[in-house]
Amino acid sequence: MSFGLGDWISMIGQVMDRLPLTLALLFVSLFFAIVIGIIIAYIRLEKIPILHQLATIYLSFTRSTPLVVQLFLVYFGIPQLLLVFGIDINHWSRFVFVVITFSLHTGAYLSEVFRSSYLAVGKDQLEAAYSVGMTYLQALRRIMIPQAFRVALPNAGNHTIELLKDTALAFTIGMVDMMGQVLFIIGNNYGVGMFEIYVAIAIVYWVICIVIEAVISLIERSLMKKHASISH
Amino acid sequence: MLSVTNLHKYYGDTHVLKGIDVEVAQGEVLAIIGPSGSGKTTFLRCMNYLETPNRGKISINHVTIDAENTTKKQIHQLRQQSSMVFQQYHLFKNKTAIENIMEGLIITKKMPNRKAEELALSYLERVGLKERRDAYPSQLSGGQEQRIGIARALAMNPAVILFDEPTSALDPENVGDILAIMRDIANQGMTMIIVTHEIEFARNVADQVIFMDQGEIVEKGTPEEVLVHPTYERTKRFLRRLHQEPDFII
Numbered sequence: 001m002s003f004g005l006g007d008w009i010s011m012i013g014q015v016m017d018r019l020p021l022t023l024a025l026l027f028v029s030l031f032f033a034i035v036i037g038i039i040i041a042y043i044r045l046e047k048i049p050i051l052h053q054l055a056t057i058y059l060s061f062t063r064s065t066p067l068v069v070q071l072f073l074v075y076f077g078i079p080q081l082l083l084v085f086g087i088d089i090n091h092w093s094r095f096v097f098v099v100i101t102f103s104l105h106t107g108a109y110l111s112e113v114f115r116s117s118y119l120a121v122g123k124d125q126l127e128a129a130y131s132v133g134m135t136y137l138q139a140l141r142r143i144m145i146p147q148a149f150r151v152a153l154p155n156a157g158n159h160t161i162e163l164l165k166d167t168a169l170a171f172t173i174g175m176v177d178m179m180g181q182v183l184f185i186i187g188n189n190y191g192v193g194m195f196e197i198y199v200a201i202a203i204v205y206w207v208i209c210i211v212i213e214a215v216i217s218l219i220e221r222s223l224m225k226k227h228a229s230i231s232h
Numbered sequence: 233m234l235s236v237t238n239l240h241k242y243y244g245d246t247h248v249l250k251g252i253d254v255e256v257a258q259g260e261v262l263a264i265i266g267p268s269g270s271g272k273t274t275f276l277r278c279m280n281y282l283e284t285p286n287r288g289k290i291s292i293n294h295v296t297i298d299a300e301n302t303t304k305k306q307i308h309q310l311r312q313q314s315s316m317v318f319q320q321y322h323l324f325k326n327k328t329a330i331e332n333i334m335e336g337l338i339i340t341k342k343m344p345n346r347k348a349e350e351l352a353l354s355y356l357e358r359v360g361l362k363e364r365r366d367a368y369p370s371q372l373s374g375g376q377e378q379r380i381g382i383a384r385a386l387a388m389n390p391a392v393i394l395f396d397e398p399t400s401a402l403d404p405e406n407v408g409d410i411l412a413i414m415r416d417i418a419n420q421g422m423t424m425i426i427v428t429h430e431i432e433f434a435r436n437v438a439d440q441v442i443f444m445d446q447g448e449i450v451e452k453g454t455p456e457e458v459l460v461h462p463t464y465e466r467t468k469r470f471l472r473r474l475h476q477e478p479d480f481i482i
Contacts, residue, residue: 124322127282131316132336132388135308142339146326 003196011185011193011200018181019204025095025167025177029102030160036107041114055111062108067101068169074101075173098170106163110156117152118144150223157216161209168205178204233258233423234279234392239288239299241274248274249285250447256392256440259421263434263455266444267470272427275444276394279425280314281307293391312340315385319397321377323369329380330356330365333387340388355383359413375406382413386422393417395426431474435459443467 040059043051062070075097079090121144129139171180182201186194234256241249248271256262264272277283279290285299292313297306315336323332333352337343343351356362359379369377378398385393395414399407411433418424418437428434434441434455441458443451443466451458451467462468 124318124320125324127316128318128322128324130282130311131280131314131318131322132384133308133312133315133340134336138339142335143324143326150326 003193008196008200011197012204014185015178015181015197015201015204018176018178021175022164022167022177023208025098025102025170026160026164029099029106029167030163032099032103033106033110033159033163036103037110037114040107040111041118044111044115045118058104059108059111062105067105067166068172070105071098071101071169071173074104094170094173094175097173098167098175102163102166105166106159109159109162113152113155113159114148117148117155120151121147150220153216153220153223157213160216161212164208164212165205233260234292234425235289236279236291237289239275239278239285239290241271241278241283241285248447249278252288252449254442254449256423256425259423260439261418261424261426261437262440262442263438264425264427264442264444265429265431265434265458265470266442266450269446270444271447272444273396276316276396276425276427279392279394280311280316282316313391314394315388315390316394316396317378317381317385317398319400321369321374321381321401323372323377323380323384325369328366328368329361329372332369332380333384336384336388352383352387355387356380358386359383373406374402375409378402378406378410379413382410382417386417392423392425395424395428397427397429399428399430429474431459431471443470445470 040055043055046052075094078097078100079088079092082089125143125147126136126139129143134142167177168179170177171183174180176184178201182197185197234254236252236254239249239252240247252275254262264276266272274283278285279292281297288299290297290299290310292310295306295309295313297310323329324335327335330349330352333355334345334348337348337351338345341348353362353365356365359382361376361379361383364372364376367376369380372380378401382398398414399410402410407430411430414424414426415433415437426434426438436455438455441453441455442449443458443462443464445466451462451464457463458467459471462471
């Protein structure tokens, strides 16, 4: 069987059919992961009693169990758990469960990125803000967060790319994202052209990652220009 | 105008401030000297609550704060009475020279942007750095950074400016510039509290000198009394050591 350029394009096209779903998973999960990351980072920085210990357990669990296990736990576990309390969420869309899992997973990693970036800015900047009469919130908004954002950006970018690749696990609970689509096509063709289709999806993921990297380095460079050099 | 009564501070079990009493009148310059670890910087940082004292009263202008019973609002109000010049400058790294000065004016004093910029520019001119207005701290030398730091503190027009060893991190050639600016500010009637090792400067500029050692005030008086004719042995020993030490040995 010969495989022409037209076949490649049509195959990539078939995979790309599901790109919107993959991107939706990425962006919705990333949004909630950032929210969770900020909250957890705040709890750990301020050492809020009880919440601080809970956050530490959550981080430890998330980092020490495979993502696919977490996905199954959320997808099969939470509905059963809630059923005990008489709440039935079995009819919820799979999308919701995937987003919950990925948000919790990436949120844990992002919280560490945010926390270390905040610490990297240094207490002296906060003190300087206090010394001209600012409140804590004003200092955060004007001085701390803009500087922490710059420090966090490269690492946060890496975790975004990581998250994109992780979305390929959504097929394991039966979602037809790009990966699910690939398995679907293979099934329909009785396994013919398996190699080609995997090459096609790899290229699609690769290209998206390159785009994400480019966007992040663009933001980085524009910030760099604004603040001059980072070191002192 | 500024008064501190019976101020105590502990780090764990270490008693670092053992009941400090200080009075500073409007327009007065107070210099605090003493060996390192004597608690002088801690004391200064208690004035704007960068360090939280455990006991005692601080009052600046109409704001009085009792260390054993404070609210966030009181701390905020107290901080607005003073501004600080740091040993390591502590300029906002994400702001240009002029933005560093404008920041407090816009955020704390709620000044419109245009007005804040005009005012900031006048202070930049006063410290002789008008042409560096758009430089970031990383592009400035230590001496220049400290001049911006002083301009930032001045622009807030506070009741008192706190100086925490403002020349200790500078090259010797920049020290003179900074001291000249500080003397200028003092001559214009600004109330200042200065933690310093520049004994000569303290003698010429201060109205009141405090010698601190091991968390307490050993001696307090005019520069003449404390620096030239000290009463206590600890003060004498400290000053003797300072005078003996040559600036450098070849």
